[in-house]
Amino acid sequence: MKEKNPWHTPVTIIITVIGVIAIVALVTVAVLQNRPLTQKYKYGIVLDAGSSHTALYIYQWPAEKDNNTGRVEQTHSCKVKGPGISSYASEPWKAGESLKDCIEDAKRRVPEKRHDETPLYLGATAGMRLLSIEDSSASNKVFQAVEQSLQKSPFSFQGARLLSGQEEGAFGWVTVNYLDDRLKQGLETTGALDLGGASTQISFVSNNYDGSESPKNSVTFRLYGNDYNLYTNSFLCYGKDQALRLTLAQQTQSGPRSILDPCFHPGYNETVTYSDLYDSPCVSDRKPQGAPVTFTHLGQGNSSQCQDVVKSIFNFTHCRYTQCSFNGVFQPLLQGPFGAFSAYYFVMNFLNLTDTSIPLEVVRKRLSIYCETPWDQIKQRHPDVKLKYLAEYCFSGTYILTLLTKGYNFTSESYPNIKFIKKIKGSDAGWTLGYMLNLTNMIPAEAPDSPLLPHSGYVSIVTVITVLLFVLLIFSLRPFWPRCSKQPQII
Ligand SMILES: O=c1[nH]cnc2c1ncn2[C@@H]1O[C@H](COP(=O)(O)OP(=O)(O)O)[C@@H](O)[C@H]1O
Numbered sequence: 343m344k345e346k347n348p349w350h351t352p353v354t355i356i357i358t359v360i361g362v363i364a365i366v367a368l369v370t371v372a373v374l375q376n377r378p379l380t381q382k383y384k385y386g387i388v389l390d391a392g393s394s395h396t397a398l399y400i401y402q403w404p405a406e407k408d409n410n411t412g413r414v415e416q417t418h419s420c421k422v423k424g425p426g427i428s429s430y431a432s433e434p435w436k437a438g439e440s441l442k443d444c445i446e447d448a449k450r451r452v453p454e455k456r457h458d459e460t461p462l463y464l465g466a467t468a469g470m471r472l473l474s475i476e477d478s479s480a481s482n483k484v485f486q487a488v489e490q491s492l493q494k495s496p497f498s499f500q501g502a503r504l505l506s507g508q509e510e511g512a513f514g515w516v517t518v519n520y521l522d523d524r525l526k527q528g529l530e531t532t533g534a535l536d537l538g539g540a541s542t543q544i545s546f547v548s549n550n551y552d553g554s555e556s557p558k559n560s561v562t563f564r565l566y567g568n569d570y571n572l573y574t575n576s577f578l579c580y581g582k583d584q585a586l587r588l589t590l591a592q593q594t595q596s597g598p599r600s601i602l603d604p605c606f607h608p609g610y611n612e613t614v615t616y617s618d619l620y621d622s623p624c625v626s627d628r629k630p631q632g633a634p635v636t637f638t639h640l641g642q643g644n645s646s647q648c649q650d651v652v653k654s655i656f657n658f659t660h661c662r663y664t665q666c667s668f669n670g671v672f673q674p675l676l677q678g679p680f681g682a683f684s685a686y687y688f689v690m691n692f693l694n695l696t697d698t699s700i701p702l703e704v705v706r707k708r709l710s711i712y713c714e715t716p717w718d719q720i721k722q723r724h725p726d727v728k729l730k731y732l733a734e735y736c737f738s739g740t741y742i743l744t745l746l747t748k749g750y751n752f753t754s755e756s757y758p759n760i761k762f763i764k765k766i767k768g769s770d771a772g773w774t775l776g777y778m779l780n781l782t783n784m785i786p787a788e789a790p791d792s793p794l795l796p797h798s799g800y801v802s803i804v805t806v807i808t809v810l811l812f813v814l815l816i817f818s819l820r821p822f823w824p825r826c827s828k829q830p831q832i833i
């Protein structure tokens with residue numbers, strides 16, 4: 343005789359069907375209710391008005407998560423055509439005009455309905471610092487011109503201002519550590535080395551620095567519940583373009599008609615106007631009297647002499663602190679890893695020297711071979727590179743190595759702690775992101791509460807618990823199950 347399967351009784355079938363429907367309904371509700379809301383983004387725009395050029399950066403972040411780390415990313419950048427805004431001192435309105443193309447570009451990149459709520463900032467660095475020293479009324483006019491132009495944009499313009507060297511250094515450090523997710527996790531931080539055209543910044547956290555020695559170099563932050571005591575210094579006139587002026591001024595003090603420059607390739611030959619060379623507050627007080635109108639700048643390609651010339655622009659004679667970098671500026675002991683960006687990266691990348699596991703001695707040797715290569719050969723090898731950049735890479739490479747080792751005291755042992763970087767996770771390393779995070783209060787002082795589980799973990803746990811409850815329910819109904827007897831049934 344056939345035994346009747348107890349699972350096939352109407353009661354169990356009904357319980358099972360209801361149970362399955364309940365599970366599906368429960369999980370669906372749980373998933374839908376807690377699903378991350380459809381990704382709506384917010385945007386922010388920062389214009390970096392550097393000494394050599396201006397660049398516009400667009401950042402975006404999920405609208406619901408303003409307070410979470412590692413969520414703001416750069417989606418686009420636009421390079422403004424022409425020179426930096428400080429070059430428009432004699433025709434300020436052109437500084438405003440120059441920004442228009444990149445603003446038009448940004449209007450297309452940011453969804454139209456977000457335009458009026460998107461903050462737009464302009465920060466100017468060392469080029470404008472120099473102009474404000476040289477001619478403060480001209481610098482005010484340039485700021486007025488760019489403000490007028492940016493106010494016309496549909497974005498929420500928050501002002502154009504001059505960043506202090508301290509801010510430039512500190513925001514570069516915030517950017518690097520934010521993008522590396524080091525702040526929220528309270529990890530050891532990365533120092534920031536920024537080389538511009540007119541100034542250069544060094545910023546790092548050192549355990550034996552509490553800010554009491556040379557307070558002007560100290561910036562304190564409380565970020566995500568951690569306190570940071572940052573050392574930062576900006577050297578005005580030690581960006582690579584002004585540093586080149588310093589070495590040329592050094593070589594033209596007697597007002598010669600020509601100089602044989604060890605930092606330029608053999609065969610290099612250009613005419614330079616004295617008034618152009620000395621047209622910067624970094625060198626203007628040293629203009630030789632009675633010099634001719636021009637001098638001939640000849641290349642010699644002698645690396646060791648180039649190192650000597652470059653070294654001579656640093657002053658190591660006085661230090662009223664326990665230790666100094668150069669020019670009497672306090673610097674605590676170097677500590678931890680460093681990210682070196684902007685012109686550090688451009689130059690070392692061109693020279694194929696970004697790999698810092700190559701011993702410093704080998705790096706120096708390769709650079710000297712490069713510097714000694716005749717100018718004609720260099721031009722032939724790099725027909726697509728802008729001649730102004732190409733002519734200066736030997737000087738710039740030598741300057742970078744001298745600044746790092748003689749200036750900041752990196753050694754053969756600590757050199758590998760430096761990484762030459764352009765971008766971190768798709769965003770450019772530089773002060774702009776840190777500046778925007780600060781002005782939009784996007785990094786909280788205290789750690790935000792985070793959900794216990796990620797969304798997927800939450801869904802899995804809800805599902806498992808529901809299934810378990812259902813099985814328990816079935817078993818708890820056992821007394822009501824139809825008897826399943828082994829005895830032959832009477833039909
Ligand atoms: O492709 C490149 N090769 C070499 N140098 C570059 C390249 N792009 C930018 N630079 C240099 O990077 C530096 C950027 O400085 P910036 O304009 O930000 O000045 P600042 O930070 O001192 O105000 C300038 O010296 C510029 O010439």
Ligand SMILES: [Ca+2]
Pocket residue numbers: 392393467537538539684
């Ligand atoms: Ca810069």
